[in-house]
Amino acid sequence: MPSFNVRLKNRQEIAAATMAFLLQKPANFQFKAGQTIDMTLIDPPETDGEGNTRTFTIASPPHASELAVATRMRDTAFKRTLRKLALGAEIKIDGPFGDFTLSATSTRPAAFLAGGIGITPFRSIILDATRQKVSRRLFLFYSNRRPEDAAFLEELEGTRKENPNYQLVATMTGPEKSRAWSGPTGYINQKMLADALGSLSGPIYYLAGPPGMVAAMRQMLATAGVSDDDIRTEEFAGYE
Ligand SMILES: Cc1cc2nc3c(=O)[nH]c(=O)nc-3n(C[C@H](O)[C@H](O)[C@H](O)COP(=O)(O)OP(=O)(O)OC[C@H]3O[C@@H](n4cnc5c(N)ncnc54)[C@H](O)[C@@H]3O)c2cc1C
Structure with missing residues (x-):
């Protein structure tokens, strides 16, 4: 290499x-x-x-x-x-x-579940897909403790205007310790996914973040009946 x-x-x-x-x-x-x-x-x-x-x-x-x-x-x-x-x-x-990339051939929606700094691959993928005018539907679920912890949040919000196929759901797990936040709160969960995606069995899921977050999201998806074949993961080893 x-x-x-x-x-x-x-x-x-x-x-x-x-x-x-x-x-x-x-x-x-x-x-x-x-x-x-x-x-x-x-x-x-x-x-x-x-x-x-x-x-x-x-x-x-x-x-x-x-x-x-x-x-x-x-x-x-x-x-x-x-x-x-x-x-x-x-x-x-x-x-x-690495192969934590968006397949060029699939047309299925992609649901990105990011925990904290796990946003990095999705920023690259979303900015790339927006530039390439990829017609695939992209859903980003982005979880942080507080808005001030959420890297690239404003840019990822702004990109919605440029890419009609892309939606963002940002959620804060500890917003009470923070500046004002009027959006969703708590961990990414089945209801949050269903409200945005409709059917949970449609998309390919991409999970990135600390290993504990990735494991919890995988478990949540399994409980919701999502097939393991439809889940890709990137664990940021070195974080808890
Ligand atoms: C495929 C892949 C992609 C990655 N991409 C990214 C990325 O985009 N951005 C990114 O930031 N990281 C990424 N990582 C993780 C990155 O490689 C480092 O492991 C991580 O940033 C931690 O580095 P460090 O120097 O802070 O801690 P290290 O020195 O690597 O820490 C080693 C151990 O010490 C403990 N530790 C150290 N400091 C603390 C602390 N302050 N509090 C609690 N425990 C602590 C941790 O438990 C950890 O297990 C990626 C990892 C992988 C495998």
Whole structure:
């Protein structure tokens, strides 16, 4: 698999304790929306038991001029280093990897269930499908504790105006600790899905987020009678 040294072009706080990092996109770097890269810090000043490499989903769509990743900024050696890395410094990337992508042949609706930072593959997929004018129906169910934790939320809301085939249901599991939120609350559940989708057996489901969230959503879908064959998952190992 190809390996590249690329420059850090920019970084930006995009939600509470959540940053996006923009990386130079190597010439001829091709990937499908939903794929990942492995990022390795080069000679970092500190390291820990998890080493100098992490897997991140490419949060930007293939047509973007740079590669974006977005992550929760926890207090680990890797992320302390990343937060302070000088703009223009080099990072090694390997990839792209993974098959958590939208099939080009299926016409069935896609239901994306994102927990927190699990939004990254869906941002790439939705921006890509919007640009390509894909006629497939796309439903995004996006769960966070509070609105301020929800990376890319405004952009994902705004994209509805550009893509008539795309719907967004954002829900907050702990909005009482937060700024005003008048939308849905609580975990993504069968009723929330049915209200938007009608029949739960129509779509292909894509689940992404911390392993515990992915397991809970898979269980919820199984209880609702959704076939395992209609469920794709991406577990963000490293989060609880
Ligand atoms: C296919 C795939 C795609 C992924 N895509 C993304 C992505 O787009 N964005 C993203 O952010 N991550 C993504 N991840 C997860 C990412 O690779 C890291 O594991 C994650 O960001 C955690 O890294 P870390 O440095 O914070 O913690 P690590 O140092 O990797 O933590 C290791 C362990 O320490 C514990 N830990 C560390 N810090 C804390 C803390 N503050 N609180 C509680 N426990 C802690 C955790 O339990 C964890 O098990 C992806 C993973 C996979 C496998």
